[in-house]
Amino acid sequence: MQLKVFGKGFNFSQDGPGNRLVYHLKGCNMHCPWCSNPEGMLCDVGDFYILTKDELLSEVLLSKPMFFEGGGVTFTGGEATIQFDSLFEIIKALQENDISVAIETNGTSKKLSQLFPLLNHLIIDLKHPDSNKHKETTGISNEIIKQNILLAAKSGVDLLIRIPLIGGFNTHPEELNRFIEFLKSIKGKNVKVEVLKYHEYGKDKWEKCGLEYKMKDAFVPEETRISFEEKIKSVGLTVIRT
Numbered sequence: 028m029q030l031k032v033f034g035k036g037f038n039f040s041q042d043g044p045g046n047r048l049v050y051h052l053k054g055c056n057m058h059c060p061w062c063s064n065p066e067g068m069l070c071d072v073g074d075f076y077i078l079t080k081d082e083l084l085s086e087v088l089l090s091k092p093m094f095f096e097g098g099g100v101t102f103t104g105g106e107a108t109i110q111f112d113s114l115f116e117i118i119k120a121l122q123e124n125d126i127s128v129a130i131e132t133n134g135t136s137k138k139l140s141q142l143f144p145l146l147n148h149l150i151i152d153l154k155h156p157d158s159n160k161h162k163e164t165t166g167i168s169n170e171i172i173k174q175n176i177l178l179a180a181k182s183g184v185d186l187l188i189r190i191p192l193i194g195g196f197n198t199h200p201e202e203l204n205r206f207i208e209f210l211k212s213i214k215g216k217n218v219k220v221e222v223l224k225y226h227e228y229g230k231d232k233w234e235k236c237g238l239e240y241k242m243k244d245a246f247v248p249e250e251t252r253i254s255f256e257e258k259i260k261s262v263g264l265t266v267i268r269t
C-alpha cells in the first residue's frame with residue numbers, strides 16, 4: 028500500500044480542527060480553472076514521491092506530539108480519493124493507532140461512504156448547485172457529490188461542506204438560491220457549512236506548470252459572502268469560518 032504525495036506540511040485549523048499534518052495526494056478528476064494546486068491535478072506530471080503505509084505511519088507517529096488542540100492527519104489533494112484503495116488501508120492503520128483522520132475531497136468518489144466510519148472529520152466541496160454548469164466548468168457533474176453530502180450528513184460523521192464563491196461562476200442570486208434549496212434538505216448536528224471567497228493563490232503555480240491561468244474578474248465582495256452565510260443560517264445550518 029502506497030500513496031503518491033506531492034506536498035506535506037502542518038496546518039492549523041484550516042484542514043480540520045487543531046494542528047494537522049496535511050498530505051497532498053497526487054491526481055484529480057476535475058479541472059477547476061481556479062485550482063490552487065494545479066500541480067496536483069495532473070497525475071504523472073510534476074514532482075511527487077511515493078510513501079508506503081509503513082513509512083507514512085512511522086512519520087505520523089513521530090509527529091504525534093504536534094497534534095495539539097484535537098489535531099491529527101488530513102489527506103487532501105489534488106483529490107485524495109483518486110488513490111482510494113491505498114487511502115482506505117492507510118486511514119484504517121492510522122485509526123488503529125488512535126490518530127484523528129480528516130479528508131478534504133471534491134466528493135465525486137462513488138466509494139466515499141466506505142470511509143465514513145473511519146473518519147473523524149470529512150470536508151466536501153460543493154462548487155455549483157446545477158449539474159450541467161458544474162460539469163461544464165469542472166469536467167464532472169455534481170450528482171454524486173450531492174448524494175455523498177446527503178449520505179455523510181445522515182451517517183453522523185463530522186461534516187463540513189465548503190462552498191467556494193467564484194465570481195462569474197456561482198454567485199448569481201438564482202445560483203445562491205439553488206445552493207440554499209439543496210442545503211435546506213440537509214439536517215444534522217454533525218453538519219457545518221463554510222463559505223470561501225475566490226482567491227488567486229494558485230495563479231503563479233499555473234504559470235510555473237506551463238498552464239494558462241484563465242480566471243478573470245472572479246473576486247467576490249465580502250457583503251455577498253455575509254448575506255449568503257445569513258441565508259444558510261436561516262435554514263438551520265451552522266456556518267463557520269476556519
Ligand code: SF4
Nearest residue numbers: 055057059062105133
Ligand atoms: S477539485 Fe480541487 S484539486 Fe481538483 S481541480 Fe478542483 S480545486 Fe483543484
